[in-house]
Amino acid sequence: MILAGIDIGTNTLRLLVAETGPDRFRELDADRRITRLGQYLGRTGMLSSEAMERSLVALNAFAERIAGYGAEGVAAVGTSALRKASNADAFLSLVRKRTGINISVISGDEEARLTLLGVAAAFPDGQGAAPALDSAMIIDIGGGSTEVMITRAGGAAAALSLPLGAVYLTERFITHDPPHGDELALLRQAITAELAVLEEIAPRGAGRPLVCVGTAGTITTLAAMDQKLAKYDPARINGYPINRPALDRIVGELAVRSRVERRHMQGLEPGREDIVLAGAVVAQELMGRYGYGEMLVSDWGLREGIVLDLYRKRQEAVDSRQ
Numbered sequence: 001m002i003l004a005g006i007d008i009g010t011n012t013l014r015l016l017v018a019e020t021g022p023d024r025f026r027e028l029d030a031d032r033r034i035t036r037l038g039q040y041l042g043r044t045g046m047l048s049s050e051a052m053e054r055s056l057v058a059l060n061a062f063a064e065r066i067a068g069y070g071a072e073g074v075a076a077v078g079t080s081a082l083r084k085a086s087n088a089d090a091f092l093s094l095v096r097k098r099t100g101i102n103i104s105v106i107s108g109d110e111e112a113r114l115t116l117l118g119v120a121a122a123f124p125d126g127q128g129a130a131p132a133l134d135s136a137m138i139i140d141i142g143g144g145s146t147e148v149m150i151t152r153a154g155g156a157a158a159a160l161s162l163p164l165g166a167v168y169l170t171e172r173f174i175t176h177d178p179p180h181g182d183e184l185a186l187l188r189q190a191i192t193a194e195l196a197v198l199e200e201i202a203p204r205g206a207g208r209p210l211v212c213v214g215t216a217g218t219i220t221t222l223a224a225m226d227q228k229l230a231k232y233d234p235a236r237i238n239g240y241p242i243n244r245p246a247l248d249r250i251v252g253e254l255a256v257r258s259r260v261e262r263r264h265m266q267g268l269e270p271g272r273e274d275i276v277l278a279g280a281v282v283a284q285e286l287m288g289r290y291g292y293g294e295m296l297v298s299d300w301g302l303r304e305g306i307v308l309d310l311y312r313k314r315q316e317a318v319d320s321r322q
Contacts, residue, residue: 001019001020001021001072001073001311001314002017002018002019002020002028002069002070002071002072003017003018003020003071003072003073003074003075003307003310003311003314004016004017004018004066004069004071004073004074004075004307005018005074005075005076005077005303005304005306005307005310006059006062006074006075006076006077006101006103006303006306007077007079007302007303007306008037008055008059008076008077008078008079008081008082008103009037009079009080009081009142009143009144009217010036010037010038010041010079010080010081010142010143010144010145010165010167010168011034011035011036011037011038011142011143011144011165011166011167011217011272011275012032012033012034012035012143012217013032013033013035013037013055013058013059013062014030014031014032014302014303015029015030015031015032015062015065015066015303016029016030016303016304016306016307017029017030017065017066017069017071018307020307020308020311025121025307025308028069029065029069030303031061031062031065032217033058033061034269034270034271034272035051035054035055035057035058036051036054036143036167036271037051037052037054037055037081037082038051038080038081038084038085038143038144038165038167038168039051039167039171040171041081041084041085041144041167041168042167042168042171042172043171045084045085045086046085046086046087047081047085047087047088047091052091052094055091056094056095056098056099059076059095059098059099059101060098060099062099062101063099063100063101072314073310073314074101074310075104075306075307075309075310076101076102076103076104077103077104077105077106077111077114077302077306078092078103078104078105078106079105079106079111079142079144079145079302080108080142080143080144080145080161080165080168081143081144082103082105083105083107083108083144084144088105092105107161108145108147108159108160108161109159109161111140111147111161111302112140112147112148112149112159112160112161113159113305114302114305114306114309115138115140115147115149115215115216115301115302115305116138116149116151116159116305117304117305117308117309118215118298118300118301118302118303118304118305118306118308119133119138119213119215119298119300119301119305120133121300121304121305121308122238122298122299122300122301122304123213123239123298133151133211133213134151134152134153134210135151135152135209135210135211136149136150136151136209136210136211136212136213137149137150137202137208137209137211137212137213137290137292138150138151138213138214138215138298139212139213139214139215139219139283139286139295140214140215140216140301140302141164141165141166141214141216141217141218141219141279141282141283142165142166142216142217142218143165143166143167143168143217143275144163144165144167144168145161145162145163145164145165145168146161146162146164146165146282147159147160147161147162148160148162148198148201148202148286150201150202150209151209157201158200158201158202159201160197160198160200160201162194162195162197162198163194164191164194164195164282165279166217166218166275166276166278166279166282167275169187169190169191169275169278169279169281169282170274170275170277170278172190173186173187173190173278174187174277174278177258177259178255178256178257178258178261179255179277184255184281187278187281188281188285191281191282191285192285192289195285195286195289198286198289202290204289204290204291208290208291211296212286212287212290212292212294212295212296213295213296213297213298214242214283214295214296214297214298215297215298215299215300215301215302216301216302217269217272217279218272218275218276218279218280218282218283219242219279219283219295219297219298220232220237220297220299221267221268221269221272221276221279222242222247222250222276222280222283222297223236223237223240223242223267223297224237224267224268224269225250225265225266225267225268226240226242226246226247226250226267227240227267228266228267229266229267230266232267232269234299237297237299238297238298238299238300239296239297239298240296240297241294241295241296241297242294242295242297243293243294244284244287244288244292244293244294247280247283247284247287247295248284250280251277251280251281251284253265254276254277254280255277259273259274260273262276283295
């Protein structure tokens with residue numbers, strides 16, 4: 001069964017087309033486009049016409065590729081930007097009209113559930129360098145929010161969605177290029193204040209989750225930068241451990257460079273040079289708060305979870321008719 005999933009994020013749109021089966025999940029096509037759908041959303045409360053048009057162009061291209069594979073099902077989900085924007089319904093209507101894609105705007109809890117589904121599939125039974133997810137803190141740093149999931153005995157125990165997206169934080173706190181020291185200090189203060197709520201689901205100290213796992217664009221970019229990858233390679237990202245000294249070094253290098261200078265840093269995906277610092281500081285502060293020496297990286301996440309969930313629903317529908 002060929003299925004397609006689209007993750008419509010605040011910064012990036014991601015496509016996955018896969019051949020699925022009871023014991024089969026084979027990627028046929030994958031793409032991502034940085035469209036910055038949520039640009040200036042924190043200031044205006046609305047999606048700009050320019051951001052909507054960029055995203056519509058990308059989604060139209062995705063729809064054409066999906067049609068070329070004859071996909072039997074498509075699931076497209078919208079996250080933080082579409083949860084917040086006052087004109088989200090107008091954008092959803094435009095997408096349906098111009099591309100035929102129906103977008104479901106999901107809650108933070110549902111986003112966390114689907115992300116965990118994707119991450120768990122990337123790390124089956126703790127094979128190789130991957131962790132068993134029996135006691136893990138899983139972090140998804142997106143453009144508009146950060147989802148934190150706590151797992152116990154292989155399942156989701158709790159989840160929180162925090163207003164700590166890389167786009168949102170950059171637009172709120174960083175106005176100079178490179179950023180001034182006082183801007184970074186205020187950024188850290190805001191992140192620290194928001195992270196305090198994690199005590200509700202994950203106590204610090206001896207009771208903390210044993211493993212820290214990171215997914216989504218900020219984290220995978222940091223893994224690529226740490227390895228100085230000239231070209232993104234999922235095989236070298238999945239299961240890669242970013243240690244705290246390496247993260248501190250990358251944050252330090254980003255903080256003193258202009259956006260133009262950052263573009264020359266190996267591993268940094270074009271289009272992320274302005275927001276990667278804020279996202280990296282979220283990871284840095286979270287690791288420091290819980291005393292994690294390293295964060296294991298998952299190349300899989302929400303996009304893969306969308307397809308896996310769609311397959312399960314299709315199978316349940318088939319089984320119910322038999």
